[in-house]
Amino acid sequence: MRRAKLNMAHDNHVQLDDNIQIGSEATDFGKKAFGIGGVALVLALVLGGGPFGREFLIAYLVAFMYSLAIGLGLLWFVTIQHLTNAKWSVVVRRVAEIIAANMSVLAVLSLFLIVPALMGNSTLYAWVDPAKVAADRVLKHKAGYLNIPFFAIRCVVYFGFWWLLSRHFLKRSVEQDTSGKAEINTKLQTLAAPSMIAFALTLTFATIDFVMSLDPGFFSTIFGVYYFGGAVACAYSFLALSLMWLQGKGRLLNSVNREHYHDLGKMMFAFGVVFWSYIAFSQFMLIWYGDVPEETHWFHDRFQGDWKIVSGALLACHFVIPFFGLLSRYVKRNRKTLAFWAFWILVIEYVDLYWLVMPTFGEDVIPSVLSLLVHLLAWVGVGGLFIGAAASRTKGLNLIPTKDPRLAASLAFENP
Amino acid sequence: MSAPKHVEPVGEAPLHGLLAEYDSPETLKKAAEKIRNAGFKNWDTFTPFPVHGIDQAMGIRPTILPWLILGGGMTGCALALGFQWWANGVDYPFLISGKPYWSVPANIPITFELTVLFSALTAVFGMLGLNKLPQPAHPLDLSERFSRSTDDHFYLLVQASDPVFDEKETGTLLETSGAIGVEAIPEDVKSESHVPRGLQYALLIITAAATIPFALSAYARESKMTHTRFDIVPDMDFQQKFKAQRENTFFADKRADRPQIEGTIAYGELNEDDHFYRGKVNGVFARTFPAQVPIDEQTIARGQQRFGIYCTPCHGQAGEGDGMVNQRASALAEGTWVPPSNLNDDRLRQMGVGEIFNTITNGVRNMPAYGPQIPTADRWAIILYVRAIQRSHKAAVADLSAEERASLK
Numbered sequence: 001m002r003r004a005k006l007n008m009a010h011d012n013h014v015q016l017d018d019n020i021q022i023g024s025e026a027t028d029f030g031k032k033a034f035g036i037g038g039v040a041l042v043l044a045l046v047l048g049g050g051p052f053g054r055e056f057l058i059a060y061l062v063a064f065m066y067s068l069a070i071g072l073g074l075l076w077f078v079t080i081q082h083l084t085n086a087k088w089s090v091v092v093r094r095v096a097e098i099i100a101a102n103m104s105v106l107a108v109l110s111l112f113l114i115v116p117a118l119m120g121n122s123t124l125y126a127w128v129d130p131a132k133v134a135a136d137r138v139l140k141h142k143a144g145y146l147n148i149p150f151f152a153i154r155c156v157v158y159f160g161f162w163w164l165l166s167r168h169f170l171k172r173s174v175e176q177d178t179s180g181k182a183e184i185n186t187k188l189q190t191l192a193a194p195s196m197i198a199f200a201l202t203l204t205f206a207t208i209d210f211v212m213s214l215d216p217g218f219f220s221t222i223f224g225v226y227y228f229g230g231a232v233a234c235a236y237s238f239l240a241l242s243l244m245w246l247q248g249k250g251r252l253l254n255s256v257n258r259e260h261y262h263d264l265g266k267m268m269f270a271f272g273v274v275f276w277s278y279i280a281f282s283q284f285m286l287i288w289y290g291d292v293p294e295e296t297h298w299f300h301d302r303f304q305g306d307w308k309i310v311s312g313a314l315l316a317c318h319f320v321i322p323f324f325g326l327l328s329r330y331v332k333r334n335r336k337t338l339a340f341w342a343f344w345i346l347v348i349e350y351v352d353l354y355w356l357v358m359p360t361f362g363e364d365v366i367p368s369v370l371s372l373l374v375h376l377l378a379w380v381g382v383g384g385l386f387i388g389a390a391a392s393r394t395k396g397l398n399l400i401p402t403k404d405p406r407l408a409a410s411l412a413f414e415n416p
Numbered sequence: 417m418s419a420p421k422h423v424e425p426v427g428e429a430p431l432h433g434l435l436a437e438y439d440s441p442e443t444l445k446k447a448a449e450k451i452r453n454a455g456f457k458n459w460d461t462f463t464p465f466p467v468h469g470i471d472q473a474m475g476i477r478p479t480i481l482p483w484l485i486l487g488g489g490m491t492g493c494a495l496a497l498g499f500q501w502w503a504n505g506v507d508y509p510f511l512i513s514g515k516p517y518w519s520v521p522a523n524i525p526i527t528f529e530l531t532v533l534f535s536a537l538t539a540v541f542g543m544l545g546l547n548k549l550p551q552p553a554h555p556l557d558l559s560e561r562f563s564r565s566t567d568d569h570f571y572l573l574v575q576a577s578d579p580v581f582d583e584k585e586t587g588t589l590l591e592t593s594g595a596i597g598v599e600a601i602p603e604d605v606k607s608e609s610h611v612p613r614g615l616q617y618a619l620l621i622i623t624a625a626a627t628i629p630f631a632l633s634a635y636a637r638e639s640k641m642t643h644t645r646f647d648i649v650p651d652m653d654f655q656q657k658f659k660a661q662r663e664n665t666f667f668a669d670k671r672a673d674r675p676q677i678e679g680t681i682a683y684g685e686l687n688e689d690d691h692f693y694r695g696k697v698n699g700v701f702a703r704t705f706p707a708q709v710p711i712d713e714q715t716i717a718r719g720q721q722r723f724g725i726y727c728t729p730c731h732g733q734a735g736e737g738d739g740m741v742n743q744r745a746s747a748l749a750e751g752t753w754v755p756p757s758n759l760n761d762d763r764l765r766q767m768g769v770g771e772i773f774n775t776i777t778n779g780v781r782n783m784p785a786y787g788p789q790i791p792t793a794d795r796w797a798i799i800l801y802v803r804a805i806q807r808s809h810k811a812a813v814a815d816l817s818a819e820e821r822a823s824l825k
Binding site: 281284289291327328329414416 | 521
């Protein structure tokens with residue numbers, strides 16, 4: 001570490017002995033993913049009753065929030081690396097930047113949810129229907145926030161901000177690959193501070209709008225943080241798997257090593273297991289001991305019938321099992337075991353989002369085979385388009401910020 | 417640590433070991449590999465900062481500390497859960513807002529804290545123990561050469577106690593290992609090897625003092641007070657103010673709280689309507705609702721909501737006297753519990769609304785007075801809802817709508 005630091009002071013330009021461009025292998029994969037995603041989405045639309053179909057909209061909401069979680073989690077990752085002037089993460093940051101930069105795709109995909117709401121279709125959101133608002137005291141009370149014009153403005157702010165921010169981070173970082181200007185880091189660090197505050201606010205309110213307002217009577221101020229915890233866990237897991245995929249294709253073999261995976265694993269453990277559980281329990285305990293009907297009904301829905309099993313499974317599979325599974329240093333430093341837990345977290349996060357959305361609509365755990373199929377298709381659809389766009393974006397880009405002044409420190413990084 | 421002392425010639429004190437000095441971490445690592453391969457056991461390296469790769473070079477096996485910490489954490493977790501189970505569920509069951517005596521969610525924060533506390537303490541003390549710390553004195557403290565180990569030089573010490581150690585051979589091995597110097601380190605015969613006497617006494621006194629609070633607690637559990645307690649903060653225990661229900665020599669009747677002066681009424685408390693405020697008409701409990709209470713769906717809805725808040729804990733959702741408090745109190749089977757009335761009893765069906773109003777306002781048997789808690793109009797709204805419940809329990813066919821009647825056919 002000390003030597004790496006000393007070298008860095010004299011020499012910004014590290015000689016990289018590595019294959020750092022992926023080229024057509026990724027774009028071909030991207031096209032395939034895009035094609036599969038498109039077909040799956042069309043099938044989900046057909047089987048789920050069209051763009052206003054109840055089955056489709058519910059399944060699409062879960063699927064969309066899932067891909068959004070990965071995108072937002074990685075955008076947060078990039079922001080905080082700049083904010084803290086992190087050194088260890090430089091070799092993995094570009095991949096995160098490339099995936100996060102697909103906020104534009106997510107913004108377009110969000111229209112499937114936003115447009116029906118703007119047209120007054122209350123399948124998902126009761127508060128867009130004036131008749132329902134007039135009949136409900138709570139909806140009337142909240143109409144100052146939950147109304148169509150303000151919702152439209154907020155959506156523009158959310159996706160606009162995320163899109164611009166992610167694009168800017170990638171653009172400036174790529175620019176550094178040619179210009180090698182060190183002051184780009186300083187500027188991005190300055191930008192990262194206010195962006196982090198704006199990110200926290202936009203993520204919180206977006207979660208409230210898209211998920212919590214499904215049940216407008218329910219309120220929990222920690223709801224956004226809950227989604228954030230899962231999102232960041234997903235992001236680290238997805239990033240680790242992306243890097244393994246790239247290394248499987250012979251890229252980044254000499255740059256990304258077990259030290260970097262170890263750190264990604266630590267963050268998976270920290271966010272996917274401990275932080276998520278801490279927030280989930282904080283939300284539960286306050287509602288549990290407060291015992292106010294406006295809040296308890298939300299958990300009541302999730303402790304009825306088979307949902308009780310899902311709630312218990314979340315406790316076991318989002319906390320107890322991965323806690324002991326991911327606790328050990330060796331598990332995090334071994335690629336195969338880390339890949340297993342990354343998959344685990346990505347799967348359980350889907351279950352978590354499914355559990356957030358479905359009981360609100362009074363649905364059973366598995367309402368029907370068709371419904372399950374529509375969920376699967378929507379997940380493959382949104383995910384395929386998201387991954388496809390990310391893979392295509394690698395075209396002509398280095399997979400490592402080659403002239404970042406902190407690159408040498410990142411390459412030489414060792415865990416104590 | 418004191419300044420380096422004068423080193424006695426090796427001849428007098430027995431040999432502790434051989435110290436080799438290096439000028440870079442790389443040479444130290446190479447030397448460490450040599451010593452490791454020669455099969456030494458009792459040896460160590462000293463560096464001014466953490467050197468990556470030194471563990472492998474020395475062949476140090478991974479520490480068991482993580483396992484100790486895991487064990488400590490699990491102990492804390494089990495202890496917290498077990499103690500709360502024993503205290504809340506077994507030793508002193510106490511009903512809190514209708515929840516089970518042993519309620520796991522309430523135990524989680526303490527379980528979490530104790531798990532973290534035990535893990536952290538195990539980490540700190542385990543680390544000290546495994547490193548054999550604290551060491552009041554070490555022979556290396558006496559070596560002038562060794563003082564640069566906190567600055568810019570790197571050291572390797574092979575102890576004479578090692579089974580493979582041979583003063584000459586080991587010395588040659590170290591000299592050819594890239595060292596810039598090798599020095600014989602004598603045992604420290606001067607410094608006291610045990611903890612200084614003063615510190616021993618201090619520790620003894622602190623330990624003894626630490627038992628005082630526990631002793632006082634134990635005493636307090638077993639003893640009855642026969643005398644005034646000792647006032648540590650007198651002006652907090654005896655404050656310059658008059659408390660309600662206390663003696664006050666200033667007034668002739670020696671009462672601190674003053675009775676209402678005869679013939680006066682507090683502002684806004686005239687309440688002269690007997691029917692509305694006391695449920696009485698001409699001194700007898702009324703059988704009709706006062707004019708101020710609108711008999712409509714809105715009032716019933718208000719009554720239902722208030723009933724849900726104030727009455728259901730004992731009387732139950734349908735007024736059958738099967739509320740959560742009753743269920744738990746009956747489960748305790750103490751023999752002193754007077755169960756709440758079933759509001760659907762004939763006695764209560766026939767009771768006039770005025771008398772029910774009086775019961776709610778002033779309480780009856782072990783039901784407390786709700787007058788101070790529930791505004792007057794709400795008490796009437798609750799009675800209206802109680803009447804609705806009573807009617808629903810013995811609904812006549814005429815009460816049903818045409819649709820409902822059809823569905824019953």
